Every structure is written in C-alpha cells, then in structure tokens.
Amino acid sequence: MLSLFRCLLYLYPANFRAEFGDEMNAVFREASETAAGVLGRAMFLFREFFGLLGGAIQERLIGTADSPLPALPGRGGMRAGFRFPKATAALMAVILAGVLLAIAKARSVEASMAMPNSGPETIAPGAMLILVLALACLVAAAGWGMLFALGRSGIHRLAKTRVPETRN
Amino acid sequence: MQELPLTEPVFLILLSLAERPRHGYSILKDVEETSGGRVVLSTGTLYGALRRLLADRLIERFEEEDSPRERRAYRLTSAGRRNLQLEIGRLKHLARVANLRVARKEL
Numbered sequence: 498m499l500s501l502f503r504c505l506l507y508l509y510p511a512n513f514r515a516e517f518g519d520e521m522n523a524v525f526r527e528a529s530e531t532a533a534g535v536l537g538r539a540m541f542l543f544r545e546f547f548g549l550l551g552g553a554i555q556e557r558l559i560g561t562a563d564s565p566l567p568a569l570p571g572r573g574g575m576r577a578g579f580r581f582p583k584a585t586a587a588l589m590a591v592i593l594a595g596v597l598l599a600i601a602k603a604r605s606v607e608a609s610m611a612m613p614n615s616g617p618e619t620i621a622p623g624a625m626l627i628l629v630l631a632l633a634c635l636v637a638a639a640g641w642g643m644l645f646a647l648g649r650s651g652i653h654r655l656a657k658t659r660v661p662e663t664r665n
Numbered sequence: 666m667q668e669l670p671l672t673e674p675v676f677l678i679l680l681s682l683a684e685r686p687r688h689g690y691s692i693l694k695d696v697e698e699t700s701g702g703r704v705v706l707s708t709g710t711l712y713g714a715l716r717r718l719l720a721d722r723l724i725e726r727f728e729e730e731d732s733p734r735e736r737r738a739y740r741l742t743s744a745g746r747r748n749l750q751l752e753i754g755r756l757k758h759l760a761r762v763a764n765l766r767v768a769r770k771e772l
Contacts, residue, residue, distance in 0.1 A: 513716065516716075517712045517715070517716065519734050519735040520688075520689050520712070520734075520735050520736070520737060521689070521708050521709075521712050522735060523689070523690070523735035523736060524689040524690045524693065524708050524711070524712075525708045527690040528690065528693060528708065544705065544707045545707050545708060545709070547707070548706070548707025548708060548709035548710045549707065549708065549709035550709070551709065551710070552707075552709030552710060552712065552713040553709070555713055556713065556716075
C-alpha cells in the first residue's frame with residue numbers, strides 16, 4: 498500500500514514532493530498502522546486516496562504561485578527557450594489512440610453493414626466492463642494531462658498579476 | 666496573512682501547534698482528538714494546509730536535534746499565534762451574540 502501511495506505522490510509538483518514527500522510517506526505509514534478493522538481500513542484508504550488526489554490538483558493549479566519552496570533546477574526556474582511539455586505529448590498520444598480506436602470501430606461497423614446477414618455484434622458484460630473502465634481511465638488521464646499542462650503553462654499566475662496604476 | 670474566518674481544519678492545525686511543536690502524524694491525531702473524531706485529516710489535506718501556512722508564515726519548521734528528515738516538526742510563529750487569537754476572539758464574540766439571542770428567545 499505504501500508503494501501505491503509513493504506512486505500517487507508523483508501527481509504532486511516536483512518541488513512539493515521534494516519538500517514534503519518523505520514526511521508524507523512517514524505519516525501515511527504511521528496512520529495506516531493504526532487503522533483497525535476492515536471498514537476502518539477501507540475508510541482510511543478512501544480518505545487518503547481522495548485527499549491525495551484533491552491535494553495534488555490544488556497544488557498543480559494554485560499551489561506553485563505562492564509557494565515558499567525553492568524551484569528545482571530545470572523544473573520551475575526560468576527557461577531560455579520554448580520547451581515542449583511532456584504532459585502535452587502524453588495527451589496527444591492518448592488522443593491519437595482514441596482516434597485510431599474510432600477508425601477501427603468505424604471499419605468494423607462498415608464491414609457488418611456490408612454483410613446484412615451478420616447482425617450487430619453483441620458485447621459480453623465482462624468485455625463491456627473492461628471497455629468502460631478503460632474509457633474512464635482514458636478520460637481521467639486526459640483530464641489530468643490537461644490540468645498538468647495548464648499548471649505548467651502558469652495560467653494560474655495571471656490572477657496574481659498586479660496592474661500598475663495609471664497617472665491622470 | 667490567512668484571512669479570517671479560518672477554515673476548521675486550518676484552525677484545528679494552528680490550535681494543535683499552539684501548545685507545542687508537533688510533527689505531521691502528531692498534528693493528525695491531535696486534530697482528530699480536539700474535534701472529537703469529527704475532523705479526520707488525510708495526509709494530502711494536512712500537507713496542503715501546512716504548505717499554505719508556511720507560505721503565509723503562520724508556522725515554521727522547528728529543527729530538532731537528531732530528528733530524521735521524514736519527521737520534521739512545525740511550530741507557530743508569532744503571526745500565527747496572533748491570527749489564532751483573532752480567530753478565537755471572533756468565535757467568542759459569535760458565541761456571545763448567539764447566547765444572548767437564544768436567551769432572549771427563551772424569556
């Protein structure tokens with residue numbers, strides 16, 4: 498469970514992880530040792546998972562603007578030139594996979610239409626469940642990618658921009 | 666400076682540090698005890714709040730001798746204590762007004 502928690506910590510910005518990651522691991526370990534019973538343990542995991550997810554989204558969106566934490570070299574510092582964000586590449590790969598899947602599905606529908614005797618294919622409930630789960634993962638990954646890209650773009654800092662007063 | 670009113674988790678975190686410096690797990694347990702088990706913070710919520718309180722300079726890291734990196738303690742700054750006192754004053758005033766109104770209604 499601790500290794501899953503460590504993996505989920507990667508949802509946080511790198512400087513947050515560097516500053517609080519070890520402490521958070523230690524606190525999670527201590528807290529998980531005191532969670533008793535099946536229900537207590539389930540509640541604990543549920544709370545920790547959503548707390549971590551909510552915290553990571555908050556840190557990605559608003560946390561870095563007023564952070565007292567030092568920026569890690571090459572991550573949050575000033576950049577000389579344009580750098581293609583990795584999150585955008587991942588997002589584009591997900592979109593490409595979706596387009597390829599849609600093309601494949603369209604071809605199978607076209608083939609079934611060409612042969613009128615072969616009726617529409619029925620999907621087994623298990624396969625349907627896997628399909629729905631895969632789709633949910635895809636949507637979650639795309640959403641996370643968008644939030645990550647927005648966070649990296651620094652759009653949240655616009656709200657804190659000070660406009661100099663104009664003299665009359 | 667954290668704006669008043671403080672959220673309940675933030676108020677309870679500051680309250681737990683008012684007595685003495687504490688590390689993360691100790692804060693979690695104290696918040697749970699003080700609130701009578703009503704407020705149970707997750708690790709993510711706690712460290713998000715601690716980061717904001719550090720940014721607002723209401724708390725600071727407390728370096729203990731021989732304390733490992735994953736068990737660092739936090740303590741209130743003077744600004745944090747002042748903020749907490751302001752919030753307690755606000756709550757006292759609210760409770761006084763509420764008591765007066767309820768008592769007047771009972772007469």
